[in-house]
Amino acid sequence: MQLDEAIKGRRSAKKFSSKKPDWRDVIECIDAARYAPRAGGHFTLKFIFVSDREKINKIAEAAQQEFISQAHYVVVAFSTPKITINSFGKRGEIYVRQQAGAAIQNFLLKAEEKKLSACWVGHLVDEQIKREFRIPDAALIEAVIPVGYEFEKTKPSKKTSIDGILYFDRFGKKRMRG
């Protein structure tokens, strides 16, 4: 699959079929996340691969999003920020969140390449997830990502037009020249 096809074809799945993905494909998505840029060379994102049905239901509860429980696998992604904050101080806190986003997007693009469907879920009660998976208090929950095959292809979401986000040379300047 071409990169452009993966970028434009990726969408958030909200309904999964009963077909079970090969768990190794999901591990490949996690592996792809490792290649994202990271401040000071410190990769601060960690993953818990969840296949236990009861635990998946607990994640759906913590997120109050029922569709998550349809997935055979859910990946919990969390940051351990200490090393980056030690290197960069306050700014390091921002870097940790930014690099988590870059890595999660790598994950999602790899999933698209493998014809899997996934959804970045960020609306959840962090404490419930930490308790369930024994994640240290100082960690930052970045996302839970249900992975599976989509029940039916969701329509692509409406994209922002390039005209609405692009400026030239300074904020507000909408033309390349003149």
Ligand SMILES: Cc1cc2nc3c(=O)[nH]c(=O)nc-3n(C[C@H](O)[C@H](O)[C@H](O)COP(=O)(O)O)c2cc1C
């Ligand atoms: C930080 C973040 C948090 C998100 N949290 C949720 C969520 O809790 N539940 C959900 O269904 N989708 C969530 N999404 C997915 C968005 O709803 C989705 O990306 C958006 O509607 C655009 O659709 P698309 O991904 O198909 O292009 C989240 C996405 C991001 C980037």
